[in-house]
Amino acid sequence: MLSVALIVAGAGLYAMLGTMASPPAQRALMAGGSPGRSLTASAVVFAPPRPQDAPEDIREGVMLGYNILMDTQTYAKEYVGNQLNCRNCHFNAGRERNTLSLVGVAAKYPKYRKRRKYVTDLVTRTQGCFQRSMNGKTLPPEGRHMQAIMAYYHWISKGLPIYADIPWLGLKKLKSGHKPDQAKGREIFDQVCSRCHGPDGQGTEIAPPLWGPGSFNDGAGMHKMKNFSAFTHHFMPKNNPTLSVAQALDVAVYSTSQPRPHFDSGK
Numbered sequence: 001m002l003s004v005a006l007i008v009a010g011a012g013l014y015a016m017l018g019t020m021a022s023p024p025a026q027r028a029l030m031a032g033g034s035p036g037r038s039l040t041a042s043a044v045v046f047a048p049p050r051p052q053d054a055p056e057d058i059r060e061g062v063m064l065g066y067n068i069l070m071d072t073q074t075y076a077k078e079y080v081g082n083q084l085n086c087r088n089c090h091f092n093a094g095r096e097r098n099t100l101s102l103v104g105v106a107a108k109y110p111k112y113r114k115r116r117k118y119v120t121d122l123v124t125r126t127q128g129c130f131q132r133s134m135n136g137k138t139l140p141p142e143g144r145h146m147q148a149i150m151a152y153y154h155w156i157s158k159g160l161p162i163y164a165d166i167p168w169l170g171l172k173k174l175k176s177g178h179k180p181d182q183a184k185g186r187e188i189f190d191q192v193c194s195r196c197h198g199p200d201g202q203g204t205e206i207a208p209p210l211w212g213p214g215s216f217n218d219g220a221g222m223h224k225m226k227n228f229s230a231f232t233h234h235f236m237p238k239n240n241p242t243l244s245v246a247q248a249l250d251v252a253v254y255s256t257s258q259p260r261p262h263f264d265s266g267k
Ligand code: HEC
Pocket: 069, 072, 084, 085, 086, 087, 088, 089, 090, 100, 101, 102, 105, 122, 125, 126, 129, 130, 133, 134, 149, 169, 170, 171, 216, 220, 221, 222, 227
């Protein structure tokens, strides 16, 4: 493994030296046709290492970060204001492909965010999910919890090149001319979702609440139609997504119209 990495790094260096020596190659590099491109493409492989395999000096932090994402109610309860855990939306603490994956986030930030009209780092991004998705409070940035979450993101992003195109990150939004229908959405909720999420959407032993006091607030990403519908179409019912695009839009407009906590930016 190590020798492969060295050979690859060596090839990159050789290409760079070659470039410096030859003007045509330099022009190709400036035009974007650099030999580095194929190197980047081949390096984007989905293979997050296990948290328990982190090097000894950071393992405790990586494990705490993993535990916070899996069981936020226990490991960061003082910062949470609802009944959710991060892994309810970022399945298996974001270590999967078919979810709101977090594998590679450490290679993607700082990133421009429309919400702030500025670049945002992972600490700020994570505070947003605590305040909105978890209807809770910000964490001290230099405290153990936030530092552990950062260590965890970095570990599961191991090997992914900085600012590579990582195809499994972000939600693939739905494209459709369908006009969402609340009444149909309610029927779909009753027939498909309620058996896990509860007849009134307030959650059960099996699945978390979709609205009501225990759910995400109206400032959360999931409160937006485009995110709720895409998440539902791609990932719900869990392990067996079956809804058409139109059905996902219908159930999303119904669910996001139900009462939920209000986002209070003063918290
Ligand atoms: C109710 C669902 C939900 C919960 C719970 C939730 N998130 Fe998120 N999270 C989202 C959505 C939706 C996005 C944005 C997806 C998009 O814009 O494409 C997101 C984005 C993120 C991102 C940025 C990912 C990227 O690719 O840029 C991070 C990091 C993150 N969440 C961390 C957390 C952490 C840590 C927790 C727990 C403290 C948490 N989230 C809880 C729904 C949730």
